[in-house]
Amino acid sequence: MTVDPANTSLGRMLLEEISPVVMVLSTPLVEEACLKNGLSFLQMLNPFSSFNNIDVPERTASDQPYRLQKFKLRLYYASDVKQPNLEVGKKKLKEIITQAGEKDLSELCSDAPQISNALVSSESGNPPSWFQCFNKQLVHMVSFSDHEAFDHPVACLLVASSKDEQPINRFVDLFNTNKLPSLLNDGAMDPKILKDFLLVHDNQDGPPDRATKLLAEMRKNPWAPYKSDASPSQHLGCFLNVDDISEKIRVLNQQVSATRKGFRNQIKNLWWRKGKEDVVDSPTGSMYTFSSIESQIRVSGDYAFMLRDYELALSNYRLISTDYKLDKAWKRYAGVQEMTGLTYFLLDQSRKEAEYCLENAFNTYSKLGSSGQQNATRCGLWWIEMLKTRDQYKEAAIVYFRVCGEDPLPSAVMLEQASYCYLLTKPSMLRKYGFHLVLAGDHYKKCDQIKHAIRTYRSAISVLKGTKWNHIKDHVHFHIGQWYASLEMYDVAVKHMLEVLACSHQSKTTQEFFLRDFLQIVQKTGKTFEVMKLQLPVINFSSLTIIFEDNRTYASPSAASTRESLWHSLEEEMIPSFSTARTNWLELQSKLIPKKYRESNVCVAGDIMLFGVSLSSFVVPLAATSFCFGKKTDEWTPDGNKLSEENDNDDNCEKLTTNMDISSDNSLFILSEVDCSLGAGETITVLLTVKPRVEGTLQIVGVRWKLSGSVVGFHNFQSNYVKKNVVKGSRKAKLSPNDNLKFMVIKVYAPLQYFTPPIQPLPEKLYAGTLQQLVLELRNQSEFPVKNLKMKVSHSRFLNIGNRENLTTQFPACLEKERDSGQSGALANSDMSHEVFLFPEDTLIQGEMPFLWPLWLRAAVPGYISLYISIYYEMGDISSVIRYRTLRLHYNLQVLPSLDVYFQISPSPLRLQQFLVRMDVVNRTSTESFHLHQLSSLGNQWEISLLQPPDSIFPLHSLKAGQGLSCFFMLKSCRKLSNSEDTISSISTPLASDVRLVPQGSGDSVYDITRSPLVDFHHCERLQQESSQQGDLNAIDFILISRTLKINADPGFCNAPHLISHHSCHCSVASAAPISWLVEGPGTLHHNFSSFCEVKLKMTIYNSTGATTFVRMKTFNSSSNVGRLTGVNAIQSATPGNQAGWHDVSLVNEIKVASNIPGTQHLIGKCLPVYLVWTKLHQCPT
């Protein structure tokens, strides 16, 4: 199946573009006459210049007859018959493009084109039609060049008006050489061209007689061989008839045949000319005048081409191309090659040859540099059209790419056309399509054709949609956004900008840049945007946690965000088991609650629900993002609103512009807005609250937020899967996400109100060891009493629940030991640390009176401490849906190191049962000074006393920051030597003894460490510092009580009255050996060795363990010769026959155990005096 080449688009184009040119020369009066119709003469003539229904027989060079059925003449004014000005041409191109851009504007607002649409539209016809105009204009830019003949006028039409005076003379004037185009004058073409004469007569100007007369006159004129036409009337019609044109064609034919004849002759001349070799080629090619043989051949070829005698044309072109090549007249060579290619194409012969010729021409033109550029473009366009005709779209695209010159505007159009070629390639090369569109867009942008740029980029989006080439996508969207903004179409701009916001893969500067531009555009719109899929900040919806209050109420958000399991373990013993509680009240309410709400969660009107959503930004910090929830409620059983307005907004909350009904009185719920700013790469969790105010159902619809005060983002939870984590112990059944976000709001009459914070005064920072009194303050505003209060504290080491009496007494004075009274036996309830504290039975909280209860706080160890307190209470109102509730408190404390206290106990060298205690105290703070007040010991019958008076230890009475101190104490056992039965009882009553570290007169009295809460905390410390020596009778605990000297200015500190106690437990008085002994005897003894010398030594052995111990004694004896002491068993050597060494004499009878049964003596916790006698002193060698 072959298509007639002439019927292809290229063929049609060629027939149109390469057709005979008629030069028109007219007098001003002619133009005037025509202007009556608003047309120039040329325009008036134009319809008569194309003939579609003619049938003219013609013969080829080889006398083959053929017929012309269509013919076209091109008419030009003589003034236009010249090489068009490049600048003017460019301007025209720009106009075409701009016009096309305006037309497309409406399209720009619509949605981005789909790739499938693009495919269909481009297949049905060449996409934007203005490409044709553009290409034509490009071709026209090189018309009337001197190296080609087909633009050379074949005839000249001289037109005069019947109104002209002496029209015949006018004709002569018209063909005056100075007015003729340069082509004719400078010898590029033969000035002797065919002349036709035309007389224009307007019937309005008078009867046609005068015209007829003039015509006759003209005919008579000898040099005017041809006729003139009758004047056209107002009706532009049919005055040029077919006959005239046939005549013209015949003339042309004559002309052509004349040339042909000449050509025949000149073939010989060619050889002849070759021999001559007289002409030196000049590169300009100006040597080829119209009369030169080459030009003649070219003209002949072109004329043949125009008359569609392609065989002849081809032979002419072939003949001449070698000539030009030899002459190195490259431009002419290229021109001939171009025509050869086209001729091949029209002959539908040798496709390869055609392509080769065109490519050759293109390359040759390109090599010529700027002078050949336009021609190259034209040639390229022919080439492309040819490739397209043959469905070689890919190749065509490549040629388009090659056609692109430096001039951005044509390049842009070429690139865009190239992209369509890729689209038409089978299979489509979509990525190249997109890429070339982007390139084209860039070029359009360079020449300020923004609309075209947007159009191309938008088409490119269709390629990228759904792919992961984010880098490219971002670039495209961002630029479209920017360009739309420059066109002040901000709405669309924002739409595109939104696409680039989630650009975590970009560099930080790019992200910042994107965000800044986005916000600028948004600002320019001057309104707040509501955007469904705002991608900044990134919200992790799977992290959505909902903390709502049914039984549980929270005193602070931090308490709410604490893990439920922690609370659960804390409350375990306190509350009735969850499941029973739940079923009970649900059953109770089953008639009240519609079935469909049964699955919903329950929350209490007036209570706050918390939602945690975690946000993260990319590298760019985001400022001031405010969040709030979107809700819808469905009022179920309306109830009077009596809750006051409460806005849980965070500090520095900006003015809210959202339409949330926060302030209206009859709103069913109260929402919070939270302002937060995200740092670079930060992820935070935002807690949002909602406070339903009436009974009914509440559904959480989604979240809305506002970015930087201008863009509002929404997110509906329903729209995507929400893996919600309902913090709820009881409900294990899987609920659909939607159900989880539905809440049934019920009314409970007795929410326990608390002061925020309910515990006062709670400092944020403390020094380790600080002991302080706190007051828990609760109140109940409803008329129903609250009873059965229980409380549980997570860290009893830090927080101790006091007695009611503590409220009335002054701290720390209440701890002072009354001088007259003895030791108070109020020892701590040792088990209370892990117990639930039950408030007294009669505790009822009702009415306006706040309920106060004292608490003791002691900062036991340095570090950060989280205290959890849960208070359980029951409603007095039995009918209430919720039988009990818990109030959860959470506090964070920072405990700073204060004093480090070390104790070292060593046995006194002087006395048994006495120990030296060395206390090292180091002040670890940087600023604080401490006042050491007292040291108390608590242990089994140990009494502590100072070695030196306090004044001598610390003259300043205080320990400055960073200072250390050591002081010594004496520890004495005050226990009577008692039998073993007594010892058991002594364990249970540890003896407390105190040493004042301040001088007597300072007015401070000694604190009683056996009083609550000191003793309670001490108990905790004992448990904490548990050691292996538990139950050791010799263990002793020390308590150092101190105070800070000055009032601390740090706001975190609380300056309430306090003590600082340091507990050091389980210090063992026992030395390494459980048995200690002491030998007493006279220091010096004078003896004359005349007699047996007896020195009395007293040895005291002390068994500090609780167990029976076997004791064996060895004595050391000295050998007189060597001067060494020899070890002799004292007991073995105590035989009468032994002369020297230890001799146990006088008391042998008294303590039988020592001599008779030496190994079995029982020493239980007491001293055993053993009397030994030194029998002989060895002689000192002199």
Next chain:
Amino acid sequence: MIVCVAVVGHQNNPLYIQSFTEADDALKLHHIVHCSLDVVDERVNNPKKSGPTLNETFLGLLYPTENYKVYGYLTNTKVKFILVTTDLDVRDADVRNFFRRFHAAYVDAVSNPFHVPDKKITSRTFAERVSNIVKSFGLSSAG
């Protein structure tokens, strides 16, 4: 000099793109790699009839742009490797060798149990290895 290497998944999604130029031309290279996929598709869909190239992973020169030459390689799992180089005179053997080593590196990278298939390759070891391979490109033949 190699200016860019890329791994493209079987759904034509970029898994790894690394440029080795100082200039800020990431976008350009993305475009080049993206476009080259068209050529890869073309090559794969219209394989040359001749026998030995039937199962050839190396796709050869995909297309020359103004300044670059783009080579392609297709693994059995339809993962494409793209190499963009500025060298005008590249020996086929060098490119083959490069792709072979690159393939090995890729296989090692995706064998990591923590690698999610069809997700971007984030392994630093892989990046280092690739940069070594890139550095040694063409050296073996020169020596």
